[in-house]
Amino acid sequence: MKTQKKLNLRAWMFIKVLPAIVLVMYYWMITRYDFQINFIAIQNIVFGFFGVFLYFLIFGKNNRDLEDEFAKHNIMRVNSFCLKISYLLFIVIALINATLELSTVVLGYFAVGSILILSIIRAIAFYILDTRMV
Amino acid sequence: MSKLKTKIREYRLLHNIKQSELAELVNVRRETIVHLENGKYNPSLKLAMDIAKVFNVTVEELFDFED
Numbered sequence: 001m002k003t004q005k006k007l008n009l010r011a012w013m014f015i016k017v018l019p020a021i022v023l024v025m026y027y028w029m030i031t032r033y034d035f036q037i038n039f040i041a042i043q044n045i046v047f048g049f050f051g052v053f054l055y056f057l058i059f060g061k062n063n064r065d066l067e068d069e070f071a072k073h074n075i076m077r078v079n080s081f082c083l084k085i086s087y088l089l090f091i092v093i094a095l096i097n098a099t100l101e102l103s104t105v106v107l108g109y110f111a112v113g114s115i116l117i118l119s120i121i122r123a124i125a126f127y128i129l130d131t132r133m134v
Numbered sequence: 135m136s137k138l139k140t141k142i143r144e145y146r147l148l149h150n151i152k153q154s155e156l157a158e159l160v161n162v163r164r165e166t167i168v169h170l171e172n173g174k175y176n177p178s179l180k181l182a183m184d185i186a187k188v189f190n191v192t193v194e195e196l197f198d199f200e201d
Contacts, residue, residue, distance in 0.1 A: 009163065069178055070166035130165060 009071055010130055013123040019053040020112075020119040026050055027112045031105050074129040082122050089114050139198045143171045145189040160184040 029043045093110045096102065102110075146156055153171075157164045160181060169175040170185075177185070179193075186193045 067161065068163045068166055069181055070169060070175055071163060073175075 009068075010127050013126045016057060017116070017119045017123055019050060019057060020116040022046060022050045022053060024112045024116050027108055031108065071130070074126055077129060078122050078125045081125055082118050085121060086114070086118055089117070137200050138173060138176050139200045140170060140173060141196055141198075142167070142185060145191065145196065146171075149189060151188075156185070156188065159188050 026043065026046045029039065029046060032039070093107070093114065096110075097107060142156075146153070151159075153167045154164045157167045161184075162181065166175065166177075166181075170177055182193050182197060186196050189196065
């Protein structure tokens with residue numbers, strides 16, 4: 001019997017959080033005020049990592065386990081849950097900005113932070129659904 | 135609401151097949167078989183037919199609804 005893989009799908013879902021972490025790092029780097037010339041090189045390396053991660057997530061070969069119908073069912077449930085969370089999150093961000101009139105840099109932090117939070121929630125929610133079947 | 139009851143475990147033990155082997159045969163993860171056997175997941179018609187084919191039985195013999 002032929003067997004491929006084997007990277008656990010739950011671990012795979014957590015790996016998908018990495019681009020969001022790199023994105024936050026990159027944003028922090030480009031919005032720093034204490035600019036030094038060697039920061040550009042580090043910045044570009046981080047951006048390169050982000051690009052590579054994104055490429056593999058979008059065009060790369062999916063984990064074979066993603067073909068599993070139970071996994072697909074859970075991913076759909078998790079995605080719909082995350083959509084609702086993102087609605088709430090962005091409404092809160094909009095209201096905060098409307099009242100406090102934050103700078104665009106801070107709003108950017110809210111945006112990349114939201115992406116990070118959503119991707120972490122997605123991975124955790126998938127893990128809970130996949131193990132306990134709530 | 136009626137609950138889906140399966141005889142997958144019985145047939146699997148009868149055929150001396152491990153959960154992982156059955157999962158490989160029907161192209162799903164072992165976790166899916168675990169949840170199916172525990173009645174926590176309702177399979178698609180395709181998966182139900184694939185499993186029935188492995189045990190050489192009909193879908194009706196493998197799955198039943200209890201009230």
